[in-house]
Structures are given as C-alpha cells and as structure tokens.
Amino acid sequence: GEEVAQTPKHLVRGEGQKAKLYCAPIKGHSYVFWYQQVLKNEFKFLISFQNENVFDETGMPKERFSAKCLPNSPCSLEIQATKLEDSAVYFCASSQTASGYTFGSGTRLTVV
Amino acid sequence: KQEVTQIPAALSVPEGENLVLNCSFTDSAIYNLQWFRQDPGKGLTSLLLIQSSQREQTSGRLNASLDKSSGRSTLYIAASQPGDSATYLCAVMNRDDKIIFGKGTRLHILP
Numbered sequence: 766g767e768e769v770a771q772t773p774k775h776l777v778r779g780e781g782q783k784a785k786l787y788c789a790p791i792k793g794h795s796y797v798f799w800y801q802q803v804l805k806n807e808f809k810f811l812i813s814f815q816n817e818n819v820f821d822e823t824g825m826p827k828e829r830f831s832a833k834c835l836p837n838s839p840c841s842l843e844i845q846a847t848k849l850e851d852s853a854v855y856f857c858a859s860s861q862t863a864s865g866y867t868f869g870s871g872t873r874l875t876v877v
Numbered sequence: 878k879q880e881v882t883q884i885p886a887a888l889s890v891p892e893g894e895n896l897v898l899n900c901s902f903t904d905s906a907i908y909n910l911q912w913f914r915q916d917p918g919k920g921l922t923s924l925l926l927i928q929s930s931q932r933e934q935t936s937g938r939l940n941a942s943l944d945k946s947s948g949r950s951t952l953y954i955a956a957s958q959p960g961d962s963a964t965y966l967c968a969v970m971n972r973d974d975k976i977i978f979g980k981g982t983r984l985h986i987l988p
Contacts, residue, residue, distance in 0.1 A: 800921070808913070808923055856976070858921075868978055 767791060770839075771857050771869035778847045778876050786872045787839040790859030794867075796820065797840050798860075799832060802871075803853040814840065847876045879904040879971055883979035890957055891987045898952040898982045900967030905945045912941050912952045913966040915981065921966065925952070957986045 770789040778784045790797045799811040810824040814834040825832070829847075834840040844851055854871040880903045890896050900910070909928045913921040925934045925941040927950070933942040940953040954961055964981040971977065 798921070808911075808921060810921060868976060870975065 769857055769859050769867050769869035771855075771872050772839075773872060774870070775873045776875070778874065780849060780876055781846050784844045784847050784851070784874055784876075786842045786855050786857075786874070788842070788857030788859075788869055789839040790857070791867055794859035794861050796860045797834055798858045799840075799842050800856040800858070801853045802856060803850075808856065811842070844874075847874075849876050852876045879907075879969060879975070879977045881967060881969055881977045881979040883965075883967055883982050885982060886980070887983040887985070889985040889987055892957060892959060894957055895953065895955050896957055896984075898954070898965050898967075898984070900950040900952070900979055902948045902950075902969050902977070904971065905948050906972055907945065908970040908972050910941075910943055910950050910970070911968045912939075912950075913968065915964045915966060924965075954984075959986045959988050962986045 769791055772787045776784055795815055797814045800808040801811055802808050812822045812825045812832050813820040817834050817836060829845045832842045842855060852875050854873050856868055856871045858868045882901045884899050907929050909926055911926045912924045914924055915921050924939055925936055927934050927941055927943040929945060931943060933940060938955040941950060943950045950967060952965060962985050964983050966981045967979045969977050
C-alpha cells in the first residue's frame with residue numbers, strides 16, 4: 766500500500782511490562798526508521814534499517830529496546846520492562862532511498 | 878485537510894551564500910512546526926522547533942521563522958557550507974496531534 770501502517774494506535778502498559786509496536790513500511794521502500802516523540806517535542810531518532818539489516822542504531826537505548834525488520838513481516842520495536850519515561854508516541858517512517866520520507870501515524874505508548 | 882508544501886524541491890548554491898528554504902501549510906491551526914535535516918539513508922535530525930505562539934527560532938547559522946496567519950515558514954541558512962548539503966524537511970503538528978511532513982528540499986552546496 767501507499768501508507769506506512771503502524772499498530773496498535775494506542776498501547777497501555779504497566780511499569781515493567783513488555784511493549785511491542787509494529788510498522789509495515791510502504792512496499793518497495795528499503796529504509797525503515799523509528800522515532801520517539803515525547804510530549805510533542807522534537808523527534809528522537811532511535812534506529813534505521815536497510816531491508817533486514819540495521820543501518821544506524823546510534824539513537825537506540827542500549828538496554829530494554831530492540832528492533833527487527835524480517836522479510837515478509839512488519840518491522841517491530843520492542844521495549845522490555847517498560848518505564849514511565851518510555852511513554853511517548855513512536856513513529857515509523859519508510860523511504861525508498863534518501864528522500865521521499867513517509868511517516869506512519871504513530872503508536873501512543875502510555876506506561877502507568 | 879492539512880497539506881505541507883516545500884519549494885523548491887531542489888536547490889544548488891555556491892558555498893558561502895546565504896539561502897532560504899520555504900515551507901507552506903494550508904491550515905493555520907497548528908501546534909508547532911519543525912525543520913529537520915536528512916542525510917542520505919540516515920534518520921532525521923531535528924534542527925529547529927517553533928511553537929505556534931513563537932515567531933522564530935535561531936540555532937547557530939540557522940534561523941527559522943513562522944507566520945501562522947499566512948501559513949508560511951522559512952529556514953534561513955547563513956554562510957552555507959558543503960556540509961549543509963542534505964534534504965531539509967518541514968513538518969507541522971496539528972492540534973489533533975497529527976504530524977504532516979512536506980516532501981523536502983534537496984540542498985546541494987557547491988564547493
């Protein structure tokens with residue numbers, strides 16, 4: 766399809782629980798990016814993939830956060846043992862090359 | 878429905894020149910506007926964030942202005958350098974929390 770599909774739209778987790786977010790990029794787009802936006806502020810880059818391979822993970826917290834993009838499956842971002850400060854909107858974007866960014870509508874994670 | 882347009886789509890300027898990138902949006906009821914930089918294959922780097930109540934923000938050689946009533950924002954880059962070559966994206970956040978991106982301006986600074 767021509768849109769980046771993120772699921773679920775909203776996710777509520779108790780502190781310490783696991784959270785898993787999904788992103789289906791646009792068909793044919795090689796790059797997938799994950800961003801975290803806290804309190805409507807700047808986007809924080811987390812990780813990018815080129816096909817199934819991690820391209821840039823400089824923004825990824827070393828602990829608790831992991832991500833995958835496997836063939837024929839939506840990409841996923843997983844947070845183990847969520848903390849209150851993980852509450853944010855997580856955006857996924859895909860692009861074909863270096864331009865033509867398309868963002869999904871985001872997953873709002875609330876940790877209580 | 879909010880639409881964000883960036884003009885020009887591509888721009889080449891000699892090193893050292895000052896330049897302006899333009900962004901326009903159709904619905905002035907925005908929460909904020911951000912300018913980003915994207916390097917090939919890399920993630921977005923946030924450059925400047927302007928809240929709807931603000932008129933401009935400055936960071937180093939960059940200055941972003943916001944005119945909500947006319948639905949326009951500009952990103953001014955002073956004394957351009959080859960390292961400024963990248964795609965620059967403008968994004969507005971609506972009051973319903975939706976973020977709409979422009980398609981970007983590909984900037985090439987000629988050494």
